[in-house]
Amino acid sequence: MAVGLDFGALADYAPVFAKGVAVTCELTLVVGGLGLALGILCAWVRTQGPRVIRPFVSIYVELIRNTPFLIQLFFIFFGLPAVGVSLGEMEAAILAMVVNLGAYACEIIRAGIEATPRGQYEASASLAMSRLQTFRYVVLRPALQRIWPALTSQLVIVMFGSAVCSQIAVEDITFAANFIQSRNFRAFEAYIAATLLYLALALLLRQGMRMLALVLFPRRRAVR
Amino acid sequence: MSPFTTWDIVRNLLLATQWTVLLSLIAFAGGAVVALAALLARTSRNRWARRGTVFYIELFQGTPLLMQLFLFFFGLSLLGLNVPPWLAAAVALILWTGAFLAEIWRGCVEAIPRGQWEASASLAQSYFEQMRYVILPQALRIAVPPTVGFSVQVVKATALTSIIGFVELSKASTMITNATFQPFVVYGFAALIYFALCWPLSKSSQLLERKLNVAHRRH
Amino acid sequence: MSLIAVTEVRKRFGANEVLKGINLDVAPGEVIAIIGKSGSGKSTLLRCINGLETIDEGSIMVAGAQLADDELHLRALRLKVGMIFQGFNLFPHLSAGRNVMLSPMVVKKISAKEAEAEARARLAQVGLEHKFDAYPDELSGGQQQRVAIARALAMRPLALLCDEITSALDPELVNEVLQVVGKLAEEGMTLLMVTHEMRFAREVCDRVVFMHQGRVHEIGPPDIVFESPKTLELRQFLGMT
Ligand SMILES: Nc1ncnc2c1ncn2[C@@H]1O[C@H](COP(=O)(O)OP(=O)(O)OP(=O)(O)O)[C@@H](O)[C@H]1O
Ligand SMILES: [Mg+2]
Numbered sequence: 001m002a003v004g005l006d007f008g009a010l011a012d013y014a015p016v017f018a019k020g021v022a023v024t025c026e027l028t029l030v031v032g033g034l035g036l037a038l039g040i041l042c043a044w045v046r047t048q049g050p051r052v053i054r055p056f057v058s059i060y061v062e063l064i065r066n067t068p069f070l071i072q073l074f075f076i077f078f079g080l081p082a083v084g085v086s087l088g089e090m091e092a093a094i095l096a097m098v099v100n101l102g103a104y105a106c107e108i109i110r111a112g113i114e115a116t117p118r119g120q121y122e123a124s125a126s127l128a129m130s131r132l133q134t135f136r137y138v139v140l141r142p143a144l145q146r147i148w149p150a151l152t153s154q155l156v157i158v159m160f161g162s163a164v165c166s167q168i169a170v171e172d173i174t175f176a177a178n179f180i181q182s183r184n185f186r187a188f189e190a191y192i193a194a195t196l197l198y199l200a201l202a203l204l205l206r207q208g209m210r211m212l213a214l215v216l217f218p219r220r221r222a223v224r
Numbered sequence: 225m226s227p228f229t230t231w232d233i234v235r236n237l238l239l240a241t242q243w244t245v246l247l248s249l250i251a252f253a254g255g256a257v258v259a260l261a262a263l264l265a266r267t268s269r270n271r272w273a274r275r276g277t278v279f280y281i282e283l284f285q286g287t288p289l290l291m292q293l294f295l296f297f298f299g300l301s302l303l304g305l306n307v308p309p310w311l312a313a314a315v316a317l318i319l320w321t322g323a324f325l326a327e328i329w330r331g332c333v334e335a336i337p338r339g340q341w342e343a344s345a346s347l348a349q350s351y352f353e354q355m356r357y358v359i360l361p362q363a364l365r366i367a368v369p370p371t372v373g374f375s376v377q378v379v380k381a382t383a384l385t386s387i388i389g390f391v392e393l394s395k396a397s398t399m400i401t402n403a404t405f406q407p408f409v410v411y412g413f414a415a416l417i418y419f420a421l422c423w424p425l426s427k428s429s430q431l432l433e434r435k436l437n438v439a440h441r442r443h
Numbered sequence: 444m445s446l447i448a449v450t451e452v453r454k455r456f457g458a459n460e461v462l463k464g465i466n467l468d469v470a471p472g473e474v475i476a477i478i479g480k481s482g483s484g485k486s487t488l489l490r491c492i493n494g495l496e497t498i499d500e501g502s503i504m505v506a507g508a509q510l511a512d513d514e515l516h517l518r519a520l521r522l523k524v525g526m527i528f529q530g531f532n533l534f535p536h537l538s539a540g541r542n543v544m545l546s547p548m549v550v551k552k553i554s555a556k557e558a559e560a561e562a563r564a565r566l567a568q569v570g571l572e573h574k575f576d577a578y579p580d581e582l583s584g585g586q587q588q589r590v591a592i593a594r595a596l597a598m599r600p601l602a603l604l605c606d607e608i609t610s611a612l613d614p615e616l617v618n619e620v621l622q623v624v625g626k627l628a629e630e631g632m633t634l635l636m637v638t639h640e641m642r643f644a645r646e647v648c649d650r651v652v653f654m655h656q657g658r659v660h661e662i663g664p665p666d667i668v669f670e671s672p673k674t675l676e677l678r679q680f681l682g683m684t
Pocket of ligand 1 (some may be wrong): 488
């Protein structure tokens with residue numbers, strides 16, 4: 001049984017992979033920012049926002065968390081044009097990923113908010129802060145700090161999920177691997193290389209989130 | 225007008241759903257067996273068993289499932305084996321599920337107080353006797369909610385196997401879309417079917433969790 | 444011949460040497476109390492004798508079973524000494540009776556019927572035969588600790604190690620446990636117990652060991668140790684200065 005692996009055959013395609021890495025990074029960064037914002041908004045609505053819109057947020061969260069990302073992506077990219085909303089592949093990918101991350105982030109952040117001790121609310125009230133001010137200045141940061149590790153893991157999951165976007169011709173790492181193996185018929189090597197790239201990006205992403213936490217939460221200890 | 229009625233679409237989607245369910249069951253059952261073995265190795269006293277298991281878990285949790293699917297699909301053929309998509313899908317999903325369940329269950333085992341290990345050790349029980357009679361029965365109880373919760377991830381993960389050509393609900397959706405040109409309806413219904421599969425699992429996981437917390441407080 | 448022989452035992456946690464060369468011989472049927480300040484290494488010594496901690500130097504022998512860091516040796520050792528813990532450590536998913544039956548059945552492979560008879564006898568010995576089917580969370584602390592004693596006894600150990608077994612109990616529950624231990628002592632069980640119950644130690648024990656900074660600082664019969672301590676540290680510990 002001769003198993004010949006030939007990674008040299010990949011060297012010519014380095015620029016293709018480079019492009020893929022750039023696209024995956026771009027997707028992850030844009031989606032990370034927007035998805036986090038959407039998650040905070042939804043978590044606020046679910047915990048202390050207007051009661052009338054709470055059920056809608058719940059339905060959104062449940063729908064997203066109980067269907068595969070692949071179907072969400074196809075629905076947005078292939079389905080929405082049928083009702084007059086056409087998006088380019090990159091826009092569709094970003095929209096699908098933001099909607100997806102938003103739902104998960106909402107639940108994670110909500111748990112962080114609900115762990116806020118009562119005393120924090122009482123102290124803020126006694127200082128004449130409004131509910132929104134309390135949320136913005138007192139509750140949010142410690143809540144994010146509490147759930148930062150979970151949020152980091154979710155972001156990594158979203159980045160791994162972005163591999164699926166290659167299916168609508170977004171030119172990410174997976175797309176690059178698909179392209180290369182269709183040219184040089186070295187599928188195994190191409191996907192090993194892609195896997196290693198994802199592995200490296202995940203490490204980088206975790207490190208980045210750790211550094212971001214240092215900036216966002218300079219005080220070490222969150223109130224428990 | 226398309227010659228396909230909505231009922232035609234739904235019926236064909238439901239037919240394909242069988243394969244999604246079957247693959248989920250296989251992945252979950254196989255994954256549970258792998259996870260149990262990994263759990264024992266991961267908490268055992270043998271350093272190499274522990275290291276090997278950590279490597280396995282990190283590898284499968286630290287890379288995209290889609291890559292794992294591709295690697296099994298193309299990798300096994302590289303060994304000269306002709307693997308049908310369903311086999312590659314099943315193997316990859318079992319190993320992926322096993323890695324996650326092993327970590328979930330390890331958390332449950334570690335939640336058992338150290339005194340339980342010490343008391344059973346002082347009664348001369350071996351590692352397997354401790355696990356079998358003292359630790360696992362307690363860990364199992366707290367493991368049920370997160371395990372049920374993870375089954376939702378497994379069902380959703382099966383959608384990815386469509387990409388290596390296994391015909392389940394997602395692949396069928398694409399095929400039906402190509403025939404009917406009604407992507408909005410087809411993917412909409414596909415989403416609803418997935419939701420119908422997953423939501424009861426999510427909900428029961430939450431309920432079980434709540435019940436366990438109440439039981440805990442009573443003691 | 445001593446039943447338990449502890450020879451030049453040293454134990455370190457990282458850089459912190461907790462046992463600094465312990466020597467102790469326990470004769471069969473002897474009852475020994477270990478006293479000393481918090482952090483002097485009392486628990487660590489007991490845990491070493493039960494193989495819950497490994498030792499760095501020296502040796503521990505119990506009735507010919509040598510402490511070593513493999514399952515076979517540990518098992519042989521633990522079949523000879525039982526241990527009772529401060530926090531009871533009953534198995535919460537098993538009834539009191541099942542707690543007592545478990546190890547005889549799975550370790551000694553005796554039949555369920557025999558194990559049950561044994562369990563009922565041991566529970567009767569600690570005055571709890573009527574609690575056979577109760578679960579740990581349905582028992583008071585004192586009752587839980589007595590079940591734990593029955594559980595250890597069911598393995599027919601040659602000696603019992605007790606680490607502050609009444610410290611987690613409400614004051615009114617302490618006596619019921621001490622009574623059980625006192626009865627065991629009368630019946631000739633070898634006991635090695637860390638305790639803060641000085642009166643009990645004085646009445647029941649044959650010898651008292653005073654540990655200080657990881658060493659056996661003084662040792663002797665209770666009336667001598669308690670009445671005329673030789674060292675300043677023991678006098679301070681007993682509040683005599
Ligand atoms: N697992 C461990 N890891 C590190 N240090 C430990 C460990 N167990 C005990 N120690 C240290 O060993 C020393 C002796 O502890 P030990 O529990 O034997 O004391 P003790 O005499 O039983 O005290 P107490 O009366 O408070 O129970 C202490 O300084 C303690 O901090
Ligand atoms: Mg102690």
